Each structure stands twice: as structure tokens, then as C-alpha cells.
Amino acid sequence: MSQIKVACVQMRSGTEVGENISAATSLIREAAAQGAELIATPEMTTQLDRKPGAVWEKSTTEEADPGLKAFRALAKELGVTLLIGSIAIRAEGGKCANRSFLIGPDGALIAKYDKIHMFDVQLNAGNIYRESDSFAAGKEAVLASLPAGPLGMTVCYDLRFPDLFRTLALSGAKIIAVPAAFTRITGQAHWHVLLRSRAIETGCFIIAPAQGGKHDDGRETYGHSLIIDPWGVILAEGSVDPGVIVATLDLAKVDDVRGKVPSLKHIRPFGLPTSRTRSTLHCLIRFSMSCPASRVRPTP
Numbered sequence: 001m002s003q004i005k006v007a008c009v010q011m012r013s014g015t016e017v018g019e020n021i022s023a024a025t026s027l028i029r030e031a032a033a034q035g036a037e038l039i040a041t042p043e044m045t046t047q048l049d050r051k052p053g054a055v056w057e058k059s060t061t062e063e064a065d066p067g068l069k070a071f072r073a074l075a076k077e078l079g080v081t082l083l084i085g086s087i088a089i090r091a092e093g094g095k096c097a098n099r100s101f102l103i104g105p106d107g108a109l110i111a112k113y114d115k116i117h118m119f120d121v122q123l124n125a126g127n128i129y130r131e132s133d134s135f136a137a138g139k140e141a142v143l144a145s146l147p148a149g150p151l152g153m154t155v156c157y158d159l160r161f162p163d164l165f166r167t168l169a170l171s172g173a174k175i176i177a178v179p180a181a182f183t184r185i186t187g188q189a190h191w192h193v194l195l196r197s198r199a200i201e202t203g204c205f206i207i208a209p210a211q212g213g214k215h216d217d218g219r220e221t222y223g224h225s226l227i228i229d230p231w232g233v234i235l236a237e238g239s240v241d242p243g244v245i246v247a248t249l250d251l252a253k254v255d256d257v258r259g260k261v262p263s264l265k266h267i268r269p270f271g272l273p274t275s276r277t278r279s280t281l282h283c284l285i286r287f288s289m290s291c292p293a294s295r296v297r298p299t300p
Contacts, residue, residue, distance in 0.1 A: 002251045004148035006175075007036035008209035008225040010238045010245070014216035015049040017058055021067050023242070025074060031244045032078040038146070040083040040209045042225075043098070043115075043156045043181040047088060050217040055134040059088040059096050068101060076107030081146065085179025085209055086115065086155050088135075095136040100153050100179060102144050110145070113153035114138025117161055123185050131157075141167055149174035149251045152204070156180040159194050162201060169202035169264060174254045176204045181211040187222020192234075200232040203258040205249050212240040230257035 009027040013020045024045050031039045046067040047058050062068060067087050075082040082103040088096040098115035116139065118132040141164060142153045152168030152175070159178050168176055176198065182191050187210075199206045205228065212223020225238035227247040236245040258264060 002148065003248055004038055004146070004251070005036050005246065005248045006038045006040070006207055006227060007031035007034065007244050007246045008207055008227060008236070008238065009039060009041045010210055010212050010223055010225040010241070010243050011042050011045065012213040012215060012221075012242050013042070013044055013046065013048045013211060015047060015051075015054070015058075016216075017046050017066065020046045021070050024067075025070065027242065027244055028071075028074060028080075028082065029078070031246065032080050034244065034246050036080065036244075036246055038081045038083065038148075038207075040085060040177055040179060040207050042085040042209045042211045043179045044211070045085050045087060045179075048181065048211065048215050048217060048219065050219060052133075054217075055088050055096055056090070056094065059090050062089050062099070065089060071101070072103050072107040072109070075103040075105060079105045081105055081110075083151075083153075083177050083179070083207075083209075085177075091136045093136060096134060097138065098131070098135045098155060100155055100177070102151070102153065111142055111153065113142035113155070114140075115155035115158060116141070116164065117157045119157040123183065129183075141171075143168055143171050143173055146175075148249070149254070152176040154178050156182065159198065162198065165198045165202050165204075166264070166267075169204055170267075173202070173204055174251050175249065176202065176206055178206060178208040179210075180208060182222045184220040184222050187224065191222055191224060192226070195226055195228055196232040196234070199228040199230055200261075201263070203230045203254055203261070203264065205229055205251070205254070210238065212238065212242070230254050 084101045089099045091097045100113045102110040150172045152173035208226045210225045211221040223240035227236040235247040
């Protein structure tokens with residue numbers, strides 16, 4: 001089986017866990033009714049709350065998490081594979097794991113992945129994010145097996161680290177999931193180009209379910225969930241509002257595209273510049289910047 005129908009569920013999660021579980025459940029049912037076999041939800045499906053201490057206060061252990069229990073039962077009821085983009089799960093040291101779960105059609109856990117890269121930035125005076133204050137970083141990449149082909153698991157800010165995506169592709173991934181809650185500011189600037197780049201670089205299908213709109217805690221996310229083929233073509237795109245997008249992936253296209261542009265096979269090791277070559281490069285750059293272009297020649 002090389003074809004699989006996938007759906008991205010776009011949400012606008014709020015601060016109440018129960019309400020978010022209910023909203024996700026309705027959208028997952030909508031996706032299943034459209035024939036989707038693999039259904040993915042965004043990062044922080046069950047809560048988005050920037051209030052200090054709220055993530056820990058509203059989270060629990062994996063065994064006791066109400067969202068995970070509900071989604072496992074839902075996957076079994078609908079006979080679909082669910083990728084729950086992420087749920088805050090209590091870990092050690094008073095922090096949570098930003099954990100993604102892949103659930104099989106029988107309700108069993110196939111795989112789980114803890115977000116590796118933490119989003120610690122100040123976009124402007126009013127937009128400061130310190131994800132590492134609430135979450136502990138994951139340490140391992142995860143590749144999961146599906147009947148249609150291997151699935152690589154990432155979460156949101158991981159998108160900016162192409163080595164992770166290359167590692168997943170070299171390990172056999174044909175689909176890579178990027179559940180996210182990109183801010184409106186970074187999303188407008190980078191969301192489409194980063195996702196298309198990761199698809200092109202790896203020769204993988206990318207499925208990216210997103211959070212979108214103005215949330216209860218005041219943050220604003222970009223939305224625009226995307227499904228992208230290995231050539232970088234956008235197969236389906238959401239807007240800002242909650243909803244579902246669907247596309248059928250023919251995984252045979254992965255091998256076809258990688259045959260046309262076999263960059264993964266052409267990766268070569270290389271050394272870093274030595275202190276001497278760094279000095280030479282610096283001098284060449286300074287010289288080229290101080291001279292007209294016609295006078296600058298490439299070094300032999």
C-alpha cells in the first residue's frame with residue numbers, strides 16, 4: 001500500500017483542557033468522515049496557556065492524562081491512526097515534556113516523541129517566549145512505522161533545524177509530521193518557505209497541522225496548516241480558522257523525486273576551516289568588499 005489519505009486538524013486551543021479535547025474530537029471525526037486514514041492535530045492540542053505555572057498545573061502524567069485516554073479510545077472507535085501533535089506531560093524537575101503521540105487504529109501507542117528544540121525568543125517587547133521555563137527538551141529523534149511507510153516525528157520549532165529532518169530522511173522517513181503553534185509574526189515570514197524547504201531537502205511528504213487565530217491567553221498563531229509533497233508542491237492549505245484539510249499521498253513519489261534530485265545520496269563529509277584558512281577567508285572577504293566586482297577574482 002503506497003497511498004494514504006491524510007488530514008491535518010487545525011485548532012484554536014484555549015486554556016481549558018476539557019474544551020480542547022472536545023473541539024479536537026469533533027474535528028477528528030470530521031476528518032475521519034472524509035476518509036482520512038492518518039489524522040494529525042497541532043502542537044499543544046489540549047492546552048495553550050502562557051500564564052506562569054499554568055502548564056504544570058493543568059498537566060498530569062502520561063498514564064493519567066485525560067486527552068491521551070480520550071484520543072486512544074477515539075482512534076479505536078474510528079479505526080484511524082491519530083498523530084496528536086503534542087500534549088504537556090509531567091516530567092522530572094518540575095517541567096513538562098512537549099510530547100507528540102502516534103496512536104494506532106487499535107488504540108495502542110505506536111510511538112511518542114518529545115520536542116527537542118525549545119522556543120526561547122523575544123520577537124518584540126510584547127512577544128517573549130521562554131519554552132524552556134516550562135518544558136524539558138527531548139533528546140532523541142523518532143521514526144515510526146506505518147503500513148504506508150515510515151513517519152518522522154517533529155514538533156514546531158524543530159522545523160528550523162534541517163539536520164533533524166535530514167537524519168529522519170536518511171533513516172527512512174517518507175512522511176515527516178510538523179505539528180505546530182507558530183506565532184503570527186514568524187508564521188507570516190517563514191512558515192511556508194521553511195516547510196517547503198524541508199520537503200524539498202528531504203524528498204519527503206510534510207504534514208503540518210497548526211494552531212490558528214487569537215487564543216484565550218492572548219497569543220496569536222498563524223494557522224495555515226499545510227500538506228506538501230516531496231517536490232515542494234502544496235497539496236492542501238488551511239486558513240486561520242479551525243477546520244480540516246485532506247490530501248491523498250502517493251508514497252511512490254518519494255522515490256521518484258529522490259531519483260530526480262538524489263541530494264541525500266550526494267552528502268559528503270567535509271572539515272571545518274582551520275585557523276589559518278579562516279584568517280585567509282576573512283582577508284579575502286574584506287578585500288572583495290573594498291574592491292569593484294570587476295577586480296575580484298576567484299581564488300585558484
